[in-house]
Amino acid sequence: MRATLGIVTGALALTAFAAPAAQADEHVGNTKISNVVVNGGKPIVLGATAKKTVKVKFTVTDNSGVWRAAAQLFHGKSIETADSAAASGSTWIKCTKVSSTKATCSANYTFTAGANANNSVAGTWKTWAIAQAKDNNYVQKDNAKSFKVQRATKLETADASPEPVIKGESVTVTSKLTRANWNTGTTGGYGSQSVKLQFKKAGTSTYKDVKTVKSDSTGAVTATVKATVDGTYRYVFAGSSGTAAATAVGDTIDVQ
Incomplete structure (x- = not known):
């Protein structure tokens, strides 16, 4: 992490300006960074032993033309105090000229469960970015874009x-909620979580909430309802900042 930052700031020191990564946003001239997209705008979801490479892409503009750019992904209050990070593998990332004043810059970053992705850093990450123009104007953003890195979850069918089931009698719907543990490389039951039971009436396309239940210590979820019409039951878990959402495959009942 700090070695990577040293490469970036060291390279910048050789130019006509120095932009320290430890500080907040810096801006000289009319260079701009915009349209920052991480992983296509979707959360980065990792299983217990997963390794995933994602793309970061953004636009740089300056009236003198774009020279180069760099970006790093990190978790923490600032890049200087980050407790985990994902580097691009090189000091400067690829920038493709769009026009005399605009370029699209992008790079790939890898997240590995048990390495730079451990349980304590699940949640909101940030994108540190800097871009330099041909006239040496530049912009540095301490957080050009926030995004989520989440532990994978699953709801069993x-x-x-x-x-x-006879009309008016009770039907019991069960499932199990599990979550990836990046620290141990295993997946286990996710207890004490609110999970919604939903029902879709036969012949319709919309699920409606029926009730909310809590998963037990093993992750098991159980709900009992009265059967009135044919349809499909499923469970839905909303997730959280550091934990992915999950939806169970539904089970269709025949009410007689």
Whole structure:
């Protein structure tokens, strides 16, 4: 992490300006960074032993033309105090000229469960970026874009029983919620979480909330409802900043 920052700031020191990474946003001239997109705008979700490479892309503009740019992904209050990071592998990233005043810059970054992705850094990450123009104007953003890095979750296929069921009688729907543990490289039950039971009436396309239940210590979820019409039950977990959402495959019941 700090070695990477040293490369970037060291390279910048050789130019006509020095832009220290430890400080907040810096801006000289009319250079701009915009349209920053990390992983296509989607959260980065990792399983217990997963390794995933994502792309960061942004636009740089300056009336003198774009020279170069750099970017790093990090977790923490600032890049100087970051407790984890993902580097591009080189000091300067690829910038493709769009016009005399605009370029599109991009690079790939890798997240590895158990390495730069451990349980304590699940949640909001930031994008540090800097761009320099041909006239040596530059802009540095301490956080050009925030994004989520999340532990993968799964809801097992819902199981509604008995099947078929007599109209007016009870049907019990079960599933299990699990979550990846990046520290141990395993996946286990995710307990004490609110999970919604939803129902989609036969012949319709929309699920509606039925009730909310809590997963037990093993991650198991159970709900009992009265059967009235044919349809499909499923469970949905909303997730959180550091934990991905999950939706169970539904189970269709026949009400007689």
